[in-house]
Amino acid sequence: MNARQSRLDALRSLRERETGSGYGWVLSTDVPPGLQQSLQTAAAQGLVELADREVRAELSAYEGRPVLWAARLSAQGHDVLTYLNASPAPTPHSTPPAASEQVIELRPAQMDALRVYTNLAPVLRVAPADGLVERVRTAHFDRPNNRWRMTLTPGQIDSVAYAFHLRALSGSVAEANWFAREYGITYRVDGPTSRPRAVRPSSPTVSP
Structure with a gap:
């Protein structure tokens, strides 16, 4: 113990x-x-x-x-x-993800940026995907690797990318750039609609 x-x-x-x-x-x-x-x-x-x-x-x-x-x-x-x-019990990190889910690992500073987004869920116009707030609350901290681990659905992963997109527009592109490199997902403005959307390019990059 x-x-x-x-x-x-x-x-x-x-x-x-x-x-x-x-x-x-x-x-x-x-x-x-x-x-x-x-x-x-x-x-x-x-x-x-x-x-x-x-x-x-x-x-x-x-x-x-x-x-x-x-x-x-x-x-x-x-x-x-x-x-x-x-406090909810953390989800054990050994639980295997469902077929449509993926394990996401974030450094503490990245998790802090994501929590800003989920904490603002009640007042955001683009709210987090269903269940993301709870997944963030119950994330498991892998102390030896200094990483927060969550098992997320594709929609929830898109919301993480959107959170880092907001972070990039408000001053720091580090989180969005890292997430694009690590998981191949970023937010870009769609030409026809002029609205940002999650994309998964083959060689993802995010411009400052």
Whole structure:
């Protein structure tokens, strides 16, 4: 188990014990030594609040015995668990794509540019293809390769190209140029209609 998962498990355990506590604090008698050590580490990261001397004195009075240690989730620790529960589970990167789908890999900066586009979905005139917003939200981060991985339909891939087209028109052509080279898809203005459309040229290039 990695350090992050161990930390999250410790926070969950603390929340469960905190819910059943009559004081809003979890006492050392209710925490195994290994969990207490993990919570001490989480406290150093601002995720757990440890009772100070005054609070321990009050708890000692309630308990009728000395309370030497007590903890509860900090506001940040509470928010971490709330955010975690609200976040969709990432799609496993090992799931094979359907016949009509393709695995797309983006560098973090490219993913940031795509997220700008999907976050603006409610106000855009050319909205992202159906399902793209959710695919972006559930993308898997391949940490060793520093890439975000998504399995997308052709329409969703066209929307990624459109997002990078907007990025190119607003200042940076790097993302659009890279996407055209890597996946052979770019946006160009169609002569007869004067409207941009996704094309897949044999030797794709994007002009600044």
